[in-house]
Amino acid sequence: MLRLPTFQLHEPASLKEACALFAEHGAAAKILAGGTDLLPNLKHEIYDVDHVISLAKLPGITGFEMQGHDLVIGALTPLAQVATNPNIQKHAPALAQAASLVAGPQHRQMGTLGGNVMLDTRCQWINQSYFWREALGFCLKKDGTVCHVVEGGKKCVAAASNDTAPALMTLGASLTFVSATGTREIPIEDLWVADGINNKSARPGEILTEIRLPLRDHTHHGAYGKLRERGSIDFPLLGCAVRIDLDDADCVRDAAVSLVALQARPLLIKGVDALLQGLKLGSTELDQAIEAVAQLAHKKCKPLDNIPGDKDYRRRMVPVYVRRTLRAALDGTGPVHHI
Amino acid sequence: MRLLELEINGDRLHVAAPPHWTLLEVLRYELGLTGTKQGCDKGDCGACTVLVDGKPQLSCLMLGSAAQGHAITTIEGLLPAHRAQGGAGADPVQDAFDRCGALQCGFCQPGMMLSAKALLSENPTPTSTDIKHALSGNLCRCTGYTQILEAALLAATKTEEVL
Missing domain, CATH: 3.10.20.30 (Beta-grasp domain)
Incomplete structure (x- = not known):
């Protein structure tokens, strides 16, 4: 039986009130959205918090809205709705597919898109009960001074494990944070920091309220591939999102590949667009370039023993999933999943 | 408090x-x-x-x-709700799990039946794949999945009859 530690529960009725509470309590408070990440972590005593600020009663930060050339998704929108929304499926298939593969059906009803973006990093040495962690000896992320993944390591290497993060990165999403001092919009690429203890640059007191996607037309192709042990519930052993935009002559205009569950931050592979640009759909040159992208990703991605799954196996799967997900995007057959 | x-x-x-x-x-x-x-x-x-x-x-x-x-x-609410709607006997999902012997230790069964109930409320004629997806967040540590799948398919038939 895992019990939650005691805390003071706040249920603000407005965003302004939520921001004021977060500003007042700072590091002693955590934001509660869907709860599927925060509550297990609280039960495992990974956080020392006295206050939990629930967003359950906040109006207006759920749902989808077209704003000019952008599609805006409220941060509290459940992942199940993101996965099945026709506009997301049409304009951002990689995001819909990634959301459809997060954890299991119940988690997707509860978990929110904002919560998945803000998901804490994971490591097989930290996502355990306090009893287990104490018996082993604590680690850098909480209570300890050593890293159990990298011998002698001084920097936490817990892995970003959010399925939607790489999809949002390939789609050029931006995030809106609101705090007691104002509103800030940043490209999602700028959110990530290579530090497993806290892999996000969100400032103290900031609450994620919106995820904004630039609308894409019929020439956009995207897909998400997920490697995991079972067909459900599990976090990714590897997540791969791709975007391929074609021009009117069916040649690649732009492309991006992003991966997650490797290191503390999701990784956008640089140089993918240069390898694929200008190549015609169905050509041998494009097939060869897809293979070159797969090999480039293999070179850039070096998984660690931070999450379950043998790191050599996970590395060998990098080119496999990059190749399959690129093809699935072009064929419209995503997501890439073993079930 | x-x-x-x-x-x-x-x-x-x-x-x-x-x-x-x-x-x-x-x-x-x-x-x-x-x-x-x-x-x-x-x-x-x-x-x-x-x-x-x-x-x-x-x-x-x-x-x-x-x-x-x-x-x-x-799980305690399924039978009263079924009876309140004029149904006889057990809720179709509970009845199907009973008929198919879709339990071993029984610990997962309430969660399995509620996930199946939610699926059938949205999709009264699910395929085996639909059922596997809908129940994929429920683990059976006895691994009695075959009878559970059969029960959900039977419940779909019975639910359709009720509708």
Whole structure:
């Protein structure tokens, strides 16, 4: 039986009130959205918090809205709705597919898109009960001074494990944070920091309220591939999102590949667009370039023993999933999943 | 302590519980509704599944307070709801699980049946693949999945007859 530690529960009725509470309590408070990440972590005593600020009663930060050339998704929108929304499926298939593969059906009803973006990093040495962690000896992320993944390591290497993060990165999403001092919009690429203890640059007191996607037309192709042990519930052993935009002559205009569950931050592979640009759909040159992208990703991605799954196996799967997900995007057959 | 107003199985109930208690703990230890099982307690197993406004959710990862304003259905609520709608015998899902012997130790069964109930409410004629996806958040540690799948398919037939 895992019990939650005691805390003071706040249920603000407005965003302004939520921001004021977060500003007042700072590091002693955590934001509660869907709860599927925060509550297990609280039960495992990974956080020392006295206050939990629930967003359950906040109006207006759920749902989808077209704003000019952008599609805006409220941060509290459940992942199940993101996965099945026709506009997301049409304009951002990689995001819909990634959301459809997060954890299991119940988690997707509860978990929110904002919560998945803000998901804490994971490591097989930290996502355990306090009893287990104490018996082993604590680690850098909480209570300890050593890293159990990298011998002698001084920097936490817990892995970003959010399925939607790489999809949002390939789609050029931006995030809106609101705090007691104002509103800030940043490209999602700028959110990530290579530090497993806290892999996000969100400032103290900031609450994620919106995820904004630039609308894409019929020439956009995207897909998400997920490697995991079972067909459900599990976090990714590897997540791969791709975007391929074609021009009117069916040649690649732009492309991006992003991966997650490797290191503390999701990784956008640089140089993918240069390898694929200008190549015609169905050509041998494009097939060869897809293979070159797969090999480039293999070179850039070096998984660690931070999450379950043998790191050599996970590395060998990098080119496999990059190749399959690129093809699935072009064929419209995503997501890439073993079930 | 916090006074909660909950709608459980159609009944409006007032219950006092500490703010850090999950809905699962409120159900089991304040209301005596022990049909909802406490398994892993961290969202891995699905044994604590309840329906929140008809959707399957994990009561071990939901604060009791967050359940306010929503219609909660636990396994204890299926039979009364079926009878209230004029149905005879057991709820079609419960009846199908009984007929197919879709249990071994029985611990996962309430969560399995509620996930199946939610699926059939949305899709009365699911395929085997639909059922596998819908039940994929519920683990059976006895691995009795074959009969569970058969029961969900049988329940779909019976639900269609009822409709």
